[in-house]
Amino acid sequence: MTTLLINGCRHESGADPDTPLLYVLRNELGLMGARFGCGLGLCGACFVHVDGAVVASCDTPLWSVEGKSVVTVEGLAPDDRLHPLQQAMLDEQAAQCAYCVTGVIMSGAALLRRSPHPDRAEVVEALERNLCRCGAQNRMVRAVLRAGGGDA
């Protein structure tokens, strides 16, 4: 058994300790916000926070997060509320297919925590590990700026 702390709740997983965290989130916990994109940590669709750091859950083995705090997009805001960046994404209509957007939100939210009012260059740098194929990047950058109270 691996003891996990996911979005503030304890979870005991009987999965093989080498199982990537992503499959436990999606198949044991029903948390679909982290999404499979490449399995190699190269696209960002599966990003979660582990002790506050942005981590690709598709190639993070379960054993490595034992005892650490994992936060998924579902745990960014309490109850059914939206994180300010989620609201900003809606305000900017910052997506097309939106498959990548939860991962982008995780990158952006981590930036906003360490730099609450980032400038454009900081935002672009923070999102550089995320890929978007639909071409909604400019809207996503504006959303992070908006959530940071900056001029979008």
Place this chain on the structure above:
Amino acid sequence: MPEPAVLPKDLAANPVLARWIRVGGDGRIGVRVGKVELGQGILTALAQLAADELDADLADVRMLGADTADGPDEGVTAGSLSISTCGPALRAAAANVRMLFVTAAARDWHVDPSTVIVHSGRIAGPEGQRSSYGELAARVDLEVPADATVPVKAAGRFAGTDVPRLDLPDKITGRPRYVHDLRLPGQWYARVLRPPSRGARLRELDPAVAGEGITVVRDGSFLAVAGPDEAAVLRAADRVRAKAVWAETDTLPDEADLDAFLRAGPHETIEVAADGVNDGTSTEPTGTTVAATYRRPFVAHASIAPSCAVARSLPDGGVEVWSHSQGIGNLGRAIAAALGLDPGTVHVRHAEGAGCYGHNAADDVAFDAVLVARAVPGIPVQVLWSRQDELAWAPFSSAMVADVEAVVDATGRLAAWSYDVYSQGHSSRPGYAGVPGLLAATTLADPATYPAAVDPPIANGAGSTRNALPGYDLPNRRVTGHRLTESPIRTSAMRSLGGYFNVFAIESTMDEAAAVAGADPLEFRLAHLSDERGRRVLRMAAEAASWGRAVPEGTGLGLGYARYKGTGAWCAVVAEVAAEADVRVRRLWTAVDVGRVVNPDGVRNQIEGGAVQATSWTLLERVRFDRRQVTSDTWESYPILPFSAVPEVLVELAPGDGNPSVGAGEAAQGPTAAAIGNALAAAVGVRVRDLPLTPEAVLQAIEGM
């Protein structure tokens, strides 16, 4: 708006109103169309149209997923046609539904229907009578055919406004929405072990290494592993793959010389135009000839999610399938054809996937899921492709090569235009050429053939020759396509088909011809363009970009223009490109005319996204392969545009002026590539004719001067 004499085409084909719209006792209005959400926001725009015709609140309209057993069959969601084909059909259906409810209320109240008012889903009579869609729902029969004489409205509350996307709240919070998120009771997971190379045949297999709880499915060279635990299935796939023995052969052409491959044939010749000197009605023009050859490589869809599907085998021998296919009806029929099933027993429901830019692996993975599901009857099976398979095995957009010759006469006008384009076909969708068109069907013990891709007919926008005929006023034109009729590389439709490359080649030539004529590229285009809506978008983009202004050394401005398919949206783009250590697109000013706009922000989003994606194709993308297999199968070997390289994109929308809607989804692809190419030429003083426009390609072009 005049009363329609006949039903819109999609409604005439599916005339029963209940196929489109159902009203519940709670007032909820379920709308089911045959077009599907691909990330383009189509269901939101269609909900706006339905709510307007029904005089309902948007919140009461529920857009339901397309379903082969329940809902209209509207073919494929492609070609930027959903607003122009589904839009009128849905509006007419909704107007009919509204009329039936008004008639029912008027009958109850013994009043004339013309005195009954509908607002926000509430129905009111002339003497204060009150009812609603919900209250009347049980008594209004929608299992009736649409009446072509029921008028649709000229305007409404929602069309023309920036209604936010209805599906985004789910998608930004992570609520299950994609087919990838589907978890049916007792569902299994499966992975397909694609051959290590094209044409490889499975010789030896050790199913025992899969381990306990894992089912190995094999049919000829189709190989899959399935089980209830997804991570265990992944580990089993690795073990089985390590022990499988395949017979491999060289089947692929030389990637370094696609020009020779494309020209070698055999070809189908496609005559697009031959007039003036080419049909003997005028004499040979004289002037300066601008001649050049342009090339593009194969390009991948590279959707951010690998393709995925769920299937379940039913006791009656049929199957049910959940798929993000663009054409669920065609997919169902292709599955039936591949397996010898009655098409009526294959039930396909659309379930959303990640961004779809054409015929990707959505249909292939659905058939994979069916093959596995038939081996474990009753168990729903989800198949998800790997990133590597998605980049290596999904159909590609074809490599192309074009020879252009333009004659500029002594007055600076174009006096002749000759264009030959060589390409593989741009459609191998399920059911094309009379074959299933499903990848795995070609590897079964009893394999289906998979002929080379075909092209849509010219009347439907063509494929290799899409946009090959310039929209300019030109004499002495000859435009010919040459489609390869044999190829080992699977190609199919990708956003704008051949249009992206043809516009790149044509508009590059227009700039070179302008230089010969000593004319400004904008003025040269306007001098050859009588299409007023084309002239307007060119002027709008140029004005937005302050065309003609001085730019720093190493920076260039370039222009690109086309009317998509010759029948769709008008789009002009100005690019600002800086070429130093790398090629950087700084800004794109786009102007587009799509006629009546249903959702302005939706159109902007499509143009912005199309421009950014076209920038990625143009600067970076090239499918790599050796003589056996595609080697560009990760984001490292097939890079797409990162956030830091995304240009700023400005979108100017031309006023609708009451013109019919044409689609927005593909309009920006060609003009963006052309504008970037022309801006790069302006920046570095040498023209790069081979896509992608990498720093290496620029150096090669400079060395080749």
